[in-house]
């Protein structure tokens with residue numbers, strides 16, 4: 001077993017995987033940023049060899065504008081699968097463009113209930129501390145509610161320094177889970193908590209991909225930065241998919257280069 005840079009065990013593939021699934025934020029790109037041109041070139045090159053998937057807490061619209069619209073001339077684009085909002089929605093490509101393959105949504109009443117619980121818990125537990133430099137944002141969609149403790153535009157260093165030992169996010173996750181047993185509550189990134197319907201998470205996405213492609217999860221590889229306990233990538237581990245843990249897009253670039261060299 002190989003240990004990755006952040007000390008998490010990798011189940012490194014001994015044979016070339018038949019498909020590769022990537023997390024987006026902090027894996028293919030810095031969080032809430034588009035992937036670099038170099039990363040896009042690597043994705044294009046790998047897409048010629050294997051089916052790929054992006055399995056992300058991000059919304060499809062963001063993935064489309066930041067990734068897919070930069071692959072419009074890619075002849076192997078139908079080899080790419082998009083599982084957005086922590087796999088609450090799946091998208092596939094056909095001749096006419098990107099199509100919604102499935103969706104799992106909250107009702108309006110459920111969204112309002114979740115929003116109330118989040119606001120109550122944050123207020124009751126002083127998660128942000130006194131005089132916060134940034135204001136939290138709640139991104140509300142039928143498929144997912146995403147709480148960003150420092151909003152979306154905080155500086156990368158401020159995000160890194162906000163909760164380096166994960167104690168704030170773990171506390172928030174635990175409190176939310178106790179009050180929202182009908183939901184999946186996961187740590188999405190350095191400052192974010194993601195809430196989807198029960199059973200809707202990245203593992204659901206991997207099982208969907210496995211059925212769609214006809215490969216067992218163990219024949220596929222997942223690359224993500226949140227494979228730690230409670231992280232939104234960790235839920236894929238029980239599916240049996242091979243995993244590689246990264247701490248930044250530069251780690252991911254190295255793994256893609258390894259795969260391209262096979």
Ligand SMILES: [Mg+2]
Pocket residue numbers: 023024025026027188189224225226
């Ligand atoms: Mg991530």
